[in-house]
Amino acid sequence: MRKLSIVAVALVFGLVGCISDDANYNVQLERDMQAIENYLQENPIASVKEFKDDPTGLRIFWQELSESEIEPELGDTIFVNYTGKLLSNAVFDTSIESVARENNIYDSSRPYQPLAFLFGYGQVILGFEFTISKMEEGDKATTIFPSIFGYGTEERPSIPRNSPLIYEMELVRIGKIRTEDPENI
Incomplete structure (x- = not known):
């Protein structure tokens, strides 16, 4: 009887473990999205343009639009x-x-300089x-986004696990590789 109880408990934990990954993901996403909405209610972010992705909770508020029309492409070197x-x-961190x-x-x-x-190579969160x-x-x-788009369940120095994050960003320069430049061939 005791063996059966141990097997039953192990089976329950096994099933809960399978279900809990998706359930935990959804529960954490909902918590983060609510925390972000609460934050924005108390700390409105002035902007000239906004982006909101409802399914993911990711938000972007532009303070300045350059209208440079220079957009990042895969493999570009970004300086931000x-x-x-x-x-x-x-x-918790800054380049300034x-x-x-x-x-x-x-x-x-x-060094304090643009990152x-x-x-496109996953070098940042x-x-x-x-x-x-x-x-x-x-x-x-x-930008403000749920923890799953940051460090998730990983605890970092000065960043508790499951922390939604806010980044104030200035896209200083996009380094393009031009095939016509002899140094880049």
């Missing part, structure tokens, strides 16, 4: 200034020295890269 915050408005100093997160061992990464995909060179925008 950013400030990352939690819904508590606590800054003055912002780091103002928020007591300054680290003298790191450079290859676009999904919400960050998706936002860049919607911007043009010179745009300034604030």
